[in-house]
Amino acid sequence: MHLLFLIFVFVFSAATLAKESPVDERMEQEKKLQKSRFSIIPHKPNYLLPFTFNNNIQSYESYKDVVSSDELQEFEIKFQISFKIPVLVDIADLPISLYFGYTQVSFWQAYNSNNSSPFRETNYEPEIFIQWLHNIELVSDWRFKMATLSVTHQSNGRSDPISRSWNRIESNLVFENGDFTLAVNPWYRFKEDYESDNNPDLLDYYGHGKIYALYQMDEHNFSITSRNNIESGFSKGALEINWSFPIHGRIRGYFQIFSGYGNSLIEYNEYTNTIGLGISLTDWL
Numbered sequence: 001m002h003l004l005f006l007i008f009v010f011v012f013s014a015a016t017l018a019k020e021s022p023v024d025e026r027m028e029q030e031k032k033l034q035k036s037r038f039s040i041i042p043h044k045p046n047y048l049l050p051f052t053f054n055n056n057i058q059s060y061e062s063y064k065d066v067v068s069s070d071e072l073q074e075f076e077i078k079f080q081i082s083f084k085i086p087v088l089v090d091i092a093d094l095p096i097s098l099y100f101g102y103t104q105v106s107f108w109q110a111y112n113s114n115n116s117s118p119f120r121e122t123n124y125e126p127e128i129f130i131q132w133l134h135n136i137e138l139v140s141d142w143r144f145k146m147a148t149l150s151v152t153h154q155s156n157g158r159s160d161p162i163s164r165s166w167n168r169i170e171s172n173l174v175f176e177n178g179d180f181t182l183a184v185n186p187w188y189r190f191k192e193d194y195e196s197d198n199n200p201d202l203l204d205y206y207g208h209g210k211i212y213a214l215y216q217m218d219e220h221n222f223s224i225t226s227r228n229n230i231e232s233g234f235s236k237g238a239l240e241i242n243w244s245f246p247i248h249g250r251i252r253g254y255f256q257i258f259s260g261y262g263n264s265l266i267e268y269n270e271y272t273n274t275i276g277l278g279i280s281l282t283d284w285l
Contacts, residue, residue, distance in 0.1 A: 022216050022285040023145045023176050027133060034086050034097075042282035043101050044082035045242070047254045049276035052078040052107075054263070056272040059120065060162035067115045076120065077108040078276055087128075095133040101150070102126050107264060121266045127152040138175070145181075146174040152187075156265045163198045164265035166190075170209075181285065183212040205261040205268050207231045214284055219246045221283050227262070238262050244283050254280035 033039045054076065059069040082103040089097045103125040110117050129150030136144040148171060155165030170187035186209035194200055207228025214223045221244045229237030238260025245253045256276040262268045 021143075021145075021176060022179065022181060022214075023174060024135075026285050027146075034089050040083050040085060042082065043084040044080065044103050045244075045254075045280055045284060046080060046082055046282045047256075047278060047280035048077070048079045049254065049256060049278035050077050050110075051278065052076050052256075052274060052276035054107075054272055054274045056267075056270060057120070058266050058270055058272075060158070060266060066162070067109070067112075067118055067120075071112075071115055072120060073109060073112045075111055077110045078106070078274075079108070079278075080105045082282075097131050098128070099131060100126070100128050105264065121264045122157060123154060123265050124157050125152060125154040140177070142175055142177045144173070145176045146172070148172040154265070160198065164268065166199065166202055167192075179216045181212075181214040183214070185210050185212065199265075199268060202268055204232070205236045207237070212284070216285065220244070221285065223284060227260070229260075236261050244280050247279065250281060252280045252283070254278050 030041055033041045053074055055074065057069060057072045057074055057076075059072055060066045061068050080103065082101070084099045084101040087098040087100055091097065104122065105125075106122040107120045108117070109115065109120050112118070127150045129148050129152075132147045134144060134146065138144055149169070150171075151167075151169050153165070153167050156163065158164070167190040168187045169190070170185060173184045175182045175184075188208070189203055192200075205228065208231065210225055210227035212223060212225050214221065216222075221242075223242045225238075225240040225242075227238045227240075229239065231237070238258065240259075241257045243255045245255075247253050254277070256274075258272070258274045261271055263272045263274060
C-alpha cells in the first residue's frame, strides 16, 4: 500500500498545467451558496454505491436484535451524506468562517430480504469547525490554500454493549500544485475513562491522522487516502482509492476501493477489502 501511495504522489504531483485552481473553483461555488446563513453546502463527498462487496462482513452479534454475521450478505448498499452550514462568514472581514458540519455513512443490507433488509451499520459524525482560506506560495509551484480546525464526534448511535464512539479535535491543511491537491489531516482523541470507553484501542487502528491526495484530469477526479500505514508499520492501516467520472449533468459515476482496518466503526479492528460502484452528486473538489 505504501508503494502504491508513493507512485500516485510521484506521477500526479508533476501535473501543474491547470488553467484554474480546483480549490479556488470549489471555494467560489461555496461563496455563491453562502448568501443565506442557513445555506446547506456540500461538505465531504456525497455518493450512493448500490453495488458494494465486502469480503469480511461484520455484525454486532452480542446484541440480541442484530442479524449475525453468517446471516449477512457480502453485497450491500453503501452511501454517504455530508453537508455543512455556515454559522459565521468572513469573521472580522477576514477569510475565516465558522461552520457546522454533518456526515453520515450507512451500510444497508438492502438485498438481504430474508432478514428484513436491515441497516448493518451507520456512523454519524457531527462537527463544528473554523475554516481559514489563504493562498500562500511555498516552493516548486506548491501553494498553501486552506486550514481548518474542528471538534468532531463520531459514533454508531447505539447503546452499550455495542456502542462505538470517539471525540477528537482535528485539523486539515490543504496544499495545491496545479491539478494535484494534498491534504494533511491530523487529529487528537479526547481521553475517556477506561471503564466507560467502548473502544479504548481505536487509535491503534485509526492512528493520529490521514493524508488525502487528489488529482483532476479533465472531468475525472482521482483520490487516494492513507491512514495509519506508516505510523503502524503497515500492520494496522488503511488505504482508500476513489474515482469519479462524468455521466450526465451533475450526476457522476463513482468507483471506490478500500483495504485495511476501520472501514466503519464496527470494523475499526477488523481487516476488510471492499469494492463499490455507483454514483456521486458532489466530490472533494
